[in-house]
Amino acid sequence: MNASASAAPASRPRRYLPDMPGLGRDPASVRARIEALEFVLERAVQVPGLKRAIGLDAIAGLVPVVGDLVTAALGFWLVWEARNLGLPRWRLWQMSANVAFDTAVGAVPVVGDAFDVLFRSNSRNLKIIRKHLDRHHPASGVIEG
DSSP states (O other): OOHHHHSOOTTSOOOOGGGSTTOSSSHHHHHHHHHHHHHHHHSSEEOTTOSSEEOHHHHHTTSTTHHHHHHHHHHHHHHHHHHHHTOOHHHHHHHHHHHHHHHHHHTSTTHHHHHHHHOOHHHHHHHHHHHHHHHHOGGGOOOOO
């Protein structure tokens, strides 16, 4: 057995993460990540009797303070991803305002929980990001068949 064929080169470590789908910095990977996060935050669970799916944003909002802070952090992560994609500042401010408004009203007991089901800041922000990606990075679009 050849020793050079079985051993990895010592100068270059193996890197598995960049080869996994959705973990890169390219627009297609970013699109996959933000669409998955938006789904989890806004539409992951179908509630029987409601014609509307809810997500982690509405469920975590039931936990006072901590739930709202966690979902706000995840919402601002979408804004950070948008910044890395090169969205204009005014769009980033608009997205930040969506998350801040959702967090502020969602923090109000009872009323905020109902509001989290109706106002989907992350879906609004995903729409803004998709519009930018479709215009500036059309190859990142997903063709559904």
